[in-house]
Amino acid sequence: MRGACSGSPWTTSCGSSPADAGLPPLTLGSPRAHFRLTDSTNEQARRLAELGAPHGTLVTASAQSSGRGRQGRSWFAPPGRALLCSLVLREFRRLLPLAAGVAVAEALGDGAQVKWPNDVLLEGRKVAGILVEGRPQEGWAVLGIGINVAVSADDLPGELRAHAGGLGLGPAQVEPMLARLLDRLEPWLSARDEDVLRALRARDALHGRPVRWAGRAGRGDGIDDAGRLRVLTEEGVIVLDAGEVHLIRE
Numbered sequence: 105m106r107g108a109c110s111g112s113p114w115t116t117s118c119g120s121s122p123a124d125a126g127l128p129p130l131t132l133g134s135p136r137a138h139f140r141l142t143d144s145t146n147e148q149a150r151r152l153a154e155l156g157a158p159h160g161t162l163v164t165a166s167a168q169s170s171g172r173g174r175q176g177r178s179w180f181a182p183p184g185r186a187l188l189c190s191l192v193l194r195e196f197r198r199l200l201p202l203a204a205g206v207a208v209a210e211a212l213g214d215g216a217q218v219k220w221p222n223d224v225l226l227e228g229r230k231v232a233g234i235l236v237e238g239r240p241q242e243g244w245a246v247l248g249i250g251i252n253v254a255v256s257a258d259d260l261p262g263e264l265r266a267h268a269g270g271l272g273l274g275p276a277q278v279e280p281m282l283a284r285l286l287d288r289l290e291p292w293l294s295a296r297d298e299d300v301l302r303a304l305r306a307r308d309a310l311h312g313r314p315v316r317w318a319g320r321a322g323r324g325d326g327i328d329d330a331g332r333l334r335v336l337t338e339e340g341v342i343v344l345d346a347g348e349v350h351l352i353r354e
Contacts, residue, residue, distance in 0.1 A: 159194035229269030
């Protein structure tokens, strides 16, 4: 069942919230609501945003019953082994998903790559995902991030084992990973577009690699100045501004 909540609307503790003492005093991450179990941290953050939660409000959970990824997919995470978090943002930019991808990759280390538009890979396996939802006309967006901090291959359903993985850390590292993530999100969410694009290109997992999408195939040809994916096909270069792109393993 969902953890019980107490406190004022913007100083909420839900269930057995981890101590926040280890988190740096950042704009992002306060106030914080933590759930032992919730439907989705993005759904909780959306509810709080609609109630007027301030910029930087953080929702975390030990487990989700209806975690979501892009394209309506579910997000699988064993309880207590993944960082599951969502932020309410009142200030956000056009390149928000890409900036978040760069921040997540930096939090994971030098070997992390961004698979356009919003997955983060280590050694070719997806270890983190990003989901941005919102209502710009109402002045808010929700940035959801999931990181497989302590997830092993044995924890994953069979259909995910070929392309997903974890960081190889223990459950005790979930909270330190949150602190590291917030530390990297803070500057990247306010960075200039050209800086985001430069960092993204340096970590582009699709550059020069075979890809497929919507029944078509080509080779990644970099990220353009609008943050779109360039793909080299037999007909020439085409540009994708949205959609699901799959990396073909060679």
